[in-house]
Amino acid sequence: MLRIGLTGGIGSGKSTVAGLLAARGARIIDADRIAREVVEPGTPGLAAVVAEFGPDVLTAEGALDRPALAAVVFADPEARRRLDGIVHPLVRQRALELIAEAPAEAVVVQDVPLLVETGQAASYDLVLVVEADLGTRIERLVLRGLAEQDARARIAAQATDEQRRAVAHVVLDNSGTPEELAEQVDRFWTERVARDG
Template sequence: MLRIGLTGGIGSGKSTVAAMLVARGAVLVDADRIARAVLEPGTSGLAAVVEEFGEAVLAADGSLDRAALASVVFADPAARARLDALVHPLVRERAAEAIAAAPADAVVVQDVPLLVETGQSAAHDLVLVVQADLATRLARLADRGTTEADARARIAAQASDEERAAVADVVLDNSGTRADLEAAVEAFWRERVAMRG
């Protein structure tokens, strides 16, 4: 099994790279998707978040109101740390189960937005970082309906490009076209993944 840790800041195009790797045969373990699953209605994760942050983080239907929770934790580093302490262990446990279920010869890509922040780089055979310049990231986030102020706050709350590059085995620049990115992913797969087979 080859374990690749995939990370990058919000708006960098990490999910696009993940999809390109899956198209080449990788098994994807998506931390964001797992984080959503462990906070579904009826889960112990959601109950713990409500106990910590109150009923105000719930939507009318009993699901997590992500915007309400984000407004609390992105403005307060201590609140974000409390949330992380509740959610990260659940995500890691579920991710470990998914990796254990993958075939022994699989290329497993763990899409972990906070790989650097949570100190998980050493758990991977390769760390692949996706970067894009700030203007490109802000434009992508604006296209998703994120205000510039919110986008800048989320970017500031994450590791810097320099911190990510410091743990990277490979850095892919995604400031150009999709074709440029596709070519970079193909080169990575050919040079760092296929050659191991």
């Protein structure tokens, strides 16, 4: 099994790269998707979040009110640490279960936005970092509906490009066209995955 850690800042294009890798046969484990699953209604994760942050982080239907929780944790680093302390262990446990289900010859790509911030780089055979210039990332986030100020705040809350490069085996530049990105993914697959497979 080849385990690849895929990371990059918000708006860099990790999801696009994950899709390109999946099309080549990789098994994708998406930390953001798992993070949503572990706090769905009825889960111990949601109960722990409510115990920590109170019922104001719930919608009227009893689901997690993500904007309400974001307003608390993005304004208060200590609150964010407390939330991470609840959610990250649950995400890691579920990811390990999914890895255990993969066949021995699988190429498993874990899409982990906070790979650097959570000190997980050494857990992977290869770390693949996706980058895009700051202006491009902000533009993408604004197109997704974030206010520019919120986009800048989220980017600032994450690791820097330099910190990500320090743990990267391969860096992909997603500041250009989709075709240019696809060519880089092809080259990565041929040179680093197929060769080692």
